[in-house]
Amino acid sequence: MPITPILRPTRRRTLVAGGVAALLLTAMAADRVAAHQAEHRTARAFRSATGTAELPDVDVRGFPVLPQLARGTIDTVDVSAHDIPADSVNRPLPITRLDVRLRGLSAPEDGGEATSRTARATAFLSYGDLSRSLGFPITQGREPGSVQADLELPFGGAPLTLVATPKPGPGNSITFADAHLVGGDHPAAADALLERAFRDAIPLKNVPGDLHLRGLDVTSTGLSAGFTGQDVTFRRA
Template sequence: MRRIQHGHDDYAYDEHGHGYGHGYDHERENAYAGADEESGEPRRRRRTLALLAAGLVTLALLPVVVDRAVAARIESRTAKAFQQGMDTPLPPEVQVRGFPVVTQAASGTLRRVDITAHDIPAQGTTRPLPVSELSLRLDGLTKSDDDSEARARSARATASLSYPDVSDTLGLEISQGSRPGRVSAVVVLPLGGEVTVETSVSAVSGNRIAFKDFEVTGGSLPAAGSMILDRVFERPIPLRNIPDGLHLRSVTTTTDGLDADFTGRSVTFRPQDTAREDT
């Protein structure tokens, strides 16, 4: 037998010159083996780079996770204090704005805190009118050393008052009027029948809502009925379900009720203010 090589291939022939098989290329085998050995190092390098990248991402996200945890704790404590102070059935929604919160907390001043509370109940003469929703924006919020109060450099708020709650307070069926800034009231007459009147709503001093300039829009109102309405509307409704320092600026009518807008500076909130008439 003799072996003849053509390029990288070699063939074996018997003594009569007949080829009987394909020879084995040792050089190619060695080349493949070398390539497999060399490919292990790039794979290890890529794996190391992937682990390093994952570690860097984790380190980058760690401050965000810590900051979110601090914000969540502040939001939870604020919600609890507000619920205690306003006697709401559920804690309000609280959001601490700005990043990072950690540095704000360390400085003792939070740049902005938003609070949305629902169903603030009435309490006799001290808080005669329930508030369906109170939305607060507190800027520059700080707290006292003993946690007895929190103070905002400035604040804005909107208190939503439902028509059923306003109706219960006035003793009349109140709904949206035909024009902006006016409400409609149904008056049941002593001897039967009813009259519909409209009156304007406005903000007056002392965080009160006044009802003025009523006019008859349906039915006939006797003199006795006019005297009753005069007594009903002569005393504005006070709004005391809000923190100290907020001042009523305007009242607008909506399809569902009245929206009372407040602004103020150096606004104070005390968790134990529910027992005070000047809350």
């Protein structure tokens, strides 16, 4: 008659604990794979909407992810994209970096549309790109919240400093308020130059239309633009 081995309680607990640990590791690995796939699909949808050359960095926040995907909505997703090109011929102002926090993101199909219940974003616009768009060099102004341009009038004219305050404009554009010349008396040509320099708004292209420009901060290296939006959809550009 065969003898059935008797497992000691300690060994039995060890086997049970090992089995539970293996199941947990398998579940965690499956969840991580699902998160990676969701990140890749979101990155493709975002690139399609903004025209970036490279896929943005995407981080699905929170654990576990599989239950979120099962209900079709991801709680929180962070997206960081670089070098978003503009498509305006007259005022080409690309976005150097765009950081977006999405809440309530519908699980996107691969490369398709993705919709977020709410979104907050910060875009960085370098002075180099801003200068190329305006046609003259722009730096942080000496006056709070301002930018300035140090120019010279043609034919040996005296140096001029043009100062203006960037403000959010309609249609996700940048306008310039309180434009003025710094210094003493200036010829009429200087007034004409000032009027032309800050007359037109600069549109920010390839920002999803459901994101709305709320504020602009002037920093030492460029402008920081804040956006918010509800029911933000990333569509193919």
